[in-house]
Amino acid sequence: MLKAIKLTVTGIVQGVGFRPFIYRTAVKSGVTGYVKNIGGSAVEIHVEGFEEKIKEFLKKFNENKLSLFQLDRVELIEVEPKNYCKFEIVESDPKLHANSMIPPDFSICDNCLREVLDVSSRFYLYPFHSCAYCGPRYSIIERIPYDRENTSMRDFPLCIKCISEYKDPENFYRFHAQGISCKECGPKVKLYTRDSEFLCEGYEAIEKAGKLIDEGSIVAVKGIGGYHIASLATRDEVVLRLRKMKRRPSKPFAVMALNLDVAARIVYLNDDAAKLLTSKERPIVLLDRREDSNVSDLVAPSLRQIGIFLPYTSIHYLLLNNTSDKFTIMTSGNPSGEPMCTDEECARKKLSQFVDYFLIHNRRIVNRVDDSVVRFTAGKLMLLRRGRGYAPKWTTLPIKLKKPVIAFGAMFQSSGAVGFEDKVVLTQYIGDLDEYNCFKDLEHYLKFLMNCYKISADSSAIVADLHPRYPSTLLAEEWARKYGSEILKVQHHWAHIASAMAEYGLEEEVVGIAIDGAGYGLDGTVWGGEVLIANYDDFERVGHLELHSMPGGDLAVKYPARMLASILSKELSEEEISKIFKKYGITEKGLPRKEKELEILLKHIHSSPKTSSIGRVLDSAATLLGICFERTYEGEPAIKLEAFSKKCNEMFEVNIIGSEKYVLKTTPIFLEALELLDKKDKREIAYMVQKSIGYGLGLIARKAAKKKHNYLVLSGGAAVNDYLVEGVEEAIGSKLKLLLPRNYPANDGGIALGQVAIAGHLLNRVENIE
Secondary structure, eight states, X not given: OEEEEEEEEEEEOSSSSHHHHHHHHHHHHTOEEEEEEEETTEEEEEEEEEXXXXXXXXXXXXXXXXXXXXXXXXXXXXXXOOOOSSEEEOOOEEEESSOOOOOOOBOOOHHHHHHHHOTTSTTTTOTTOOBTTBBOSGGGBSSSSOOGGGBGGGGSOOOHHHHHHHTOTTOTTTTTOTTOOOTTTSOOXXXXXXXXXXXXXXXXXXXXXXXXXXXXXXXXXXXXXXXXXXXXXXOHHHHHHHHHHHTOSSOOOOEEESSHHHHTTTBOOOHHHHHHHTSSSOOEEEEEBOTTOOSOGXXXXXXXXXXXXXXXSHHHXXXXXXXXXXXXXXXXXXXXXXXXXXXXXXXXXXXXTTOSEEEEESSOOOSOOOXXXXXXXXXXXXXXXXXXXXXXXXXEOSSOOSSOEEEOOOSSSBOOEEEETTEEEEOOOOBOTTSHHHHHHHHHHHHHHHHHTTOOGGGSEEEEESOTTOHHHHHHHHHHHHHTOEEEEEOHHHHHHHHHHXXXXXXXXXEEEEEEEEEEOTTSSEEEEEXXXXXXXXXXXXXXXXXXXXXTTTHHHHOTHHHHHHHHTTTSOHHHHHHHHHHTTHHHHHOTTHHHHHHHHHHHGGGSOEEOOHHHHHHHHHHHTTSOSSOOSXXXXXXXXXXXXXXXXXXXXXXXXXXXXXXXXXXXXXXXXXXXXXXXXXXXXHHHHHHHHXXXXXXXXXXXXXXXXXXXXXXXXXXXXXXXXXXXXXXXXXXXXXXXXXXXXXXXXGHHHXXXXXXXXXXXXXXXXX
């Protein structure tokens, strides 16, 4: 008897060769019907035939699906047979039947790269080669479902040969692959001078660009999600010129290496790092630099690690292959603080001042996607920046949302999010929202996700950070007024903890440690070294770092010597502080106006804003030890402090006061460090400061934990620090299981996930009460 079933499949099932897989499976199983993309990025499958044939199809479907497919849910229902005579891939249906994941961009696969390097292949030296399983996805999508006509590849109609391969079910890599092209029908690459003088095109342009880089030129390269800036990484004068032109005095540059063999000449590789570098995500991975590496010290000044990644497109591979070193600096193509340029108008206007040449192509970048950045903390992967390869995949909440939620994130390294059903989709990394174009991008990409998932602002709840002057908060308030939406404001560090809870699917109450640079506190102070008891409905602040004044407010962030003076002023006189600052060159190096500035700030310390921020404490330690005297990029002093450190078997005494609310005293740690400055290796002192603070916070968490608590969640921008984590782990022992964010950044880039989780719970609770 003829039977029929309909399957609705959600997850990453568009743009990954899923429909061709279903087609082949159906044909081999002897069933008829169709498969099609549907709105919301899901796939619908209708299968009919005799019962044993349908069972064979389902068996093959489950056993043979590719790892690239990330199936979130498969809904199967019996339907009436429609007497199809064959199985087909049919036209997509844009109507929203089920929400699914928008595919991220994938790195070029091994097969496509082999064809690019095969002289007998028609794709030989073709810079835009891709297939059903690799290439740009999110960066070229204008709308869903993912079909060629809904991407910027619609500007390049397929030639006869490509059409033939597209229609050939036996062509494993190109059958129904939406982004394919070749030299005849695909995008073109051209090389220009900074003055827009055309030089050459095609492979010749790439070959010439490689030679120009070897000669010391700086080249802007249009990639998948934006422009890169490429230059030699081995010559100091070239790197210094790039730094001066880009006004980037010390923030590290990433290095792109041709392959693992080349990367192994630059950094130390283990199996985990090699697997990441060659993964379909191809993130920038922070790894320890080899002592015999010929990379200029100016690439990552005063840092032990270099951010390294491998080519994820054929254009990048071919470019590196035409350089002598087989690796180059490959950094974001943007003026400092602004978003990457994605089009030629922006590139010529904003990059001409610090590049010599432009290697561009004519495929439009629809969605800006920065390179993702990861590191290993306590031996485990942690995301620092979530962009290409990871965004905009979703996470599943442990609850169903009563209504959609739109989250506006925080301030620095930020992203937004939309929540619906039991899903949360974060935007890609947006950037620091005090920069106008980043601020506008936040709104743009929130609207993009809302359009994809058919979310309207007037029927959604809006959630923002508690800080009243964050641009993200102001934008959320504007939306709430404009659309009449309910708005909730969530405390910054609570959202950090909730974000990690949501990632792990936790519903129970946890102990949380949230450590970062700044967050608006409930008591009017600046928080940043917090121990909380938290769930999604509420939290209690049970401990924190000692409060210190911030002389000059934001000036104390830029010049950590100000914070150091404040910390020492708890126990030392103005005269004693002045002598210490003079002895260790802190006044000269750390205060622009030298002695006069120190004199004035010491008199105004106690009228300054108060903070419990671990960022300010670590910055102060970096200044005390002579590591860093000015913060020129986010987290710089603390990052350099960690890099400078050397492990030892000692730790400073930890002093915790209070009973109901615990306070870890940090001033005594600085006084002990001062006593050791002339007696002990400063690198070991740096390690002791960090581990002691981590240990103290861990002790507070242990003291605050009750029998019902199983987990300690550690989040916030400083949660990636190895020595802080080491101290926390040692303090809690086996009493609590430590969880750190893995799939979402611990910094503000992951905070929107926590905002959605909290808002969803609060809205559900209100509705249940009503």
